[in-house]
Amino acid sequence: MxxxxxxxxxxxxxxxxxxxxxxxxxxxxxxxxxxxxxxxxxxxxxxxxxxxxxxxxxxxxxxxxxxxxxxxxxxxxxxxxxxxxxxxxxxxxxxxxxxVTAIHQETVLFDELSVAENIFLGHAPRTRFGTIDWRRINSGAKALMLQLESEIDPTIRLRDLSIAQRHLVAIARALSVExxxxxxxxxxxxxxxxxxxxxxxxxxxxxxxxxxxxxxxxxxxxxxxxxxxxxxxxxxxxxxxxxxxxxxxxxxxxxxxxRDVKDVFPKVEVRIGAPVFRVENYCHPTEFRDISFELRRGEILGLYGLIGAGRSELCQSLFGVTRPSSGRLVLEGKSLDIRSSGDAIRAGIVYVPEERGRHGLALPMPIFQNMSLPSLGKTSRSGFLKAANELALARKYAERLDLRAAALSVPVGTLSGGNQQKVVIGKWLATQPKVIVLDEPTKGIDIGSKAAVHAFIGELAAEGLSIIMVSSELPEILGMSDRVMVMREGLAAGIFEREALSAEALVRAATGNQ
Amino acid sequence: MSDIASSKRVIPDRLGSKTSRLLASWEVLLFGVAVLIFVFNSFASPYFLNAWNLSDATFNFTEKAMIAFAMALLVIAGEIDLSVAAIIALASTAMGAAAQAGIGTPGLVAIGIGTGLVCGAFNGLLVAGLRLPSIVVTIGTMSLFRGISYIVLGDQAYGKYPASFAYFGQGYVAWVFSFEFALFILLAMVFGILLHATNFGRQVYVIGNNEFAARFSGIPVERVKFILFLLTGVMAGVASVCLTSRLGSTRPSIAQGWELEVVTMVVLGGVSILGGAGTIAGVVIAAFVMGLVTFGLGLLNVPGIVMSIFVGLLLIITIAIPIIARRIKEMS
Missing domain, CATH: 3.40.50.300 (P-loop containing nucleotide triphosphate hydrolases)
Incomplete structure (x- = not known):
């Protein structure tokens, strides 16, 4: 150290x-x-x-x-x-x-304004006529930037700066309010x-x-x-x-x-079967490199890492949303060619996204229409919708997931976060997948629903589904996973068997500390 | 699983009765407006309640409504096509030139619709293929398509259409029912089924509500959008055949400004301009409302420019009433 x-x-x-x-x-x-x-x-x-x-x-x-x-x-x-x-x-x-001033993760600045305008926005010095005193703004901004050992021209537009330079501007803004x-x-x-x-x-x-x-x-x-x-x-x-x-x-x-992890997440003991899914040397131009792992029947593979380690990007490319630059996927011995999420769904790989509202659901649309969406091929007849089949399918998974809703025709947006998550999971289970990728499955949902989701993930594994679970919550990863792959800066930093799992080991691998 | 089974409760499929849901819908409100205008017109003018006059009135909206059906799908999917009137002009110009060269009626129809198809494909390629914003693309192609018409025609006009070509805009199927009106009804049903009863229609709604979720659910978003632009182009071609046939001539200024009337019809019909919601039934009623208003005002000798003021006011009022009503309800 x-x-x-x-x-x-x-x-x-x-x-x-x-x-x-x-x-x-x-x-x-x-x-x-x-x-x-x-x-x-x-x-x-x-x-x-x-x-x-x-x-x-x-x-x-x-x-x-x-x-x-x-x-x-x-x-x-x-x-x-x-x-x-x-x-x-x-x-x-x-x-x-x-x-008190704060410099945020994603700095709240304005691309189309100059450096000086960004620094003094909201507290710009005025001339005696009440107009903005541009000379003082620009000289003040220059002085602040020099104080930060930077020679960025205060009249340049923010969009032309690098991320690091923008940070300097954010800091200068924080200093400008004393x-x-x-x-x-x-x-x-x-x-x-x-x-x-x-x-x-x-x-x-x-x-x-x-x-x-x-x-x-x-x-x-x-x-x-x-x-x-x-x-x-x-x-x-x-x-x-x-x-x-x-x-x-x-x-x-x-x-x-x-806390003692084992008490919070009672792991369902599952007989883990033969290898089902294999990822070989998966690479992406910018987000991750050379990822290889294997997934067995009934297994939960935890995917741990810091934000920005490339976990979600890896999962999305497995699902065909983004294309890898090289690498191979093998499902049940057959090599897959996945060019779109439609291909992935047909092959039996589904992805429950981290941002439910943004990526997972059409919030103004009814529950049953959201649930049936990826299964329309099954519920419809020669391209024509069959509402009765859709409702039956939605009912089956709503009951299985213990969904709380006034009716299957109410908009998904009216449900609580936990129940929305159940609709997303139900929607994907209805496609009867072989591999399910869960990206932060309990993010932002209340404790009660969390436990229900965990129990349900355990049940799925028991039924022979192979599960990849991305999570930033250590207790969740430690409690649920059979194995854990840790990613750091786009690389696989290690794969840990359940016997070798410990919070310290995972955090060390994720942060790169020995 | 056992605890879930014990706490199992039955979730109903739908809330409320069918009639109560229907009564609360936009379409019923709009239908009420249509009836009001109808009653008002029949008192205001003695010539209104005449089968042939009413039949003539349908020509005010049939051609625009054909495009509005396809436009409704496009708007529900979160896109728009402002080049439709220019496509009419270009298709009409192409047909005029072909008629001049002695091509017969079937060939003219194929050329008219084919021009619409090509224009729609061009729009679709730019929006879905290159992922450009549709409002910008179609403002551009609006100038482009009509510009070609102006270059070809200048201040000339094509007028020599074969006699049989007149049927599409001037013929009658039975009694007072024109060919255009019959086509309007047929297309309303086709688009109604396409939007409300097929997987394709569902995909259109999902794309309009959440394009990300659509993509993540395996919907080929680009392909759907391309098809919608193609359909809109084809419908503009069909409308061009009808309009050219009805007028019997082509000038480059044909159908000038129609794109906004088509969009007005779509929005008045309850289609959300932000995408994701709307019905074909709504567009059909909106077409009647607009036709009745312009016809009624015409009988009262109100000049065209005043009519457009009325249509504009009608649009703002019908959009504003339910929103204001909801706000009042929320406050109390």
Missing amino acids: NGVTKIQDRSPQPAPTTEAMPILEMRGISQIFPGVKALDGVSIKLYPGQVTALIGENGAGKSTLVKILTGIYRPNEGEILIDGVPTTFTSAQAAIDAG ARIVIMDEPTAALSRKEIDDLFRIVEGLKRQGKAILFISHKFDEVYEIAENFVVFRDGRAVGQGRLKQTPQDEIVRLMVG
Whole structure:
């Protein structure tokens, strides 16, 4: 862990923390959404001149915290203190006025505006006639960019910049409002190593100016390199915080994963059969390279990795939505030529997408029409619809999945997230596939439905279906999978048998830490 | 599985009775408007309630409605074709030139419809093949197709059509029922079945509602869109045969501005301009409404420009009423 030693080498920072006064303190913050407690009594402190890393799985409550700090959500309980004074953020503007600014994963900037306009949008200096003072905007923008050691011309349009340069603009925008508390939400997700180094130099600069920084990242090496303090979130609670220097990485992984996995996901024991499906040296021009694996009858193969590791892209290319540049698929001994999702469905491979509303369903259309869509060839007669057959098919899978709906003819959009997911799964089961790919099958659905979906996946495996399950939730992967393939930066970083599965091993493979 | 079996509840197929669903539909509202206009017209003019006058009135909408059926499918799928009137002009020009060269009636019909087919294929290729936005493509081909007509004809006109060619626009099948009206009814049924009773029609709805989901469900989105442009081109060709036959001559300005009247008919018929919803029955009723309005105003000697104001107002009012009504309902 050279990150740790580096920190020790260079620490001219003011000695922490117990005596220093936090700029921002959150006390007992809870955020309740219908059916979900997104944050549950969270308390954190941010100190001047220090970086605090916020660590947690997807869905642990990190984004909710960011939204509270930027005035988008108002917490149901708890208080926020700035310089020890209780404050409420009534709007996004109120948060900015209080000195909080956020640089998001996908920076919210405007492609068609200039760098300077982006930086000063909403708080542009005015001339005495009330018009925008272009000279001050451009010189101000130039000064801010120079402060970030960048010589980007402030009059250039944003669309002509690289992603890393856009990040600089976003940071300049954050600095232009004289923020004292800077939130960086996975700022390195889209950056190369060199760009990350540049970013970290800027962060060091911000520290020297005495700003408090909340740094959200999945990557442990970065966290150890840049941050002094850490907070670990799990299931909406702050389960651990402290000084990174004194905390080994294993401890943080343990805090992240937490609970005893086997209790939450009772694995259905299934006799795993012969190999059914084989992927050989699958490559994509940009997203993944040289992926090979085998899937057996009744097996659940977990696919784990960080966001951007290429998992969804791999699955979509197996399903014919995108074309691989090379590689081969073999199903039951026969080589497949899949050029479209229609080909994949006919071959017996189906894909339940991550974004249900966007990719999976026609929300204004009735449940039964959504369910029958990929099976129209079976329910219709010589090209003519047979509503009775469609309804019968929908009824069969609705009952099997215990769908809750007023009628089979109501629009899918009127159902809850969990029930929508049941319609998507039912729609694909109705095609009687051999291989089913589930992309984040329980993302964004309530706990009760989650358990039902897990139980159902187990049943499918027991019936002899082969399942590929993409998930970013470690407990789900650990609890459900017979084997796990970990992907990192488009490559297969390892395949783990069930006996060798552990949260630590998977996280290490996914982040590339030894 | 056992716990699921024990908690099994029966989900009904549909909610409410058939009549209650029907009464709440757009088509019934529009039908009410049509009846109102009919009653108003019969009081306003003594000439209105005459079988032959009413038959004449159908020519106001039959040709436009033929295109509107195909356009309805296109709009439901989330696309649009603004070049239909220009296709009429180009097809009519092609037929005129062929008639000049002495080609007989069957050949003229084939040339008219064939021109529509080629134009539709061209649009389809640009939209579905190259994935260009249809509104831009068809504004371009609108100028292109009509531009060719203008180059060929200039300020001339073709007028020498064979006598038998007149049947399509001027002939009667039985009593007061014109050939055009009979064709309109036949095409309404064909497109109604295509949209509402076939797998193809279902695919059109799904594409309009969620193109991503359609693609992810194995629907050949591009192929469906190409076929829809082809169909629209063919229907514009058919309309061109009828219109040219009825007028007995071709000028490059033929059917000028019809594309907007066709789109108006489609939208008035309850087809969502955003795609995903609408019925052929709605378009049929909308065709009658527009025909009755223009005919009634014509009997009252209202000039054409005022008529278009009426049609415009009618469109805005019929679109606005249900939306405003829903908002009032939501507020209370």
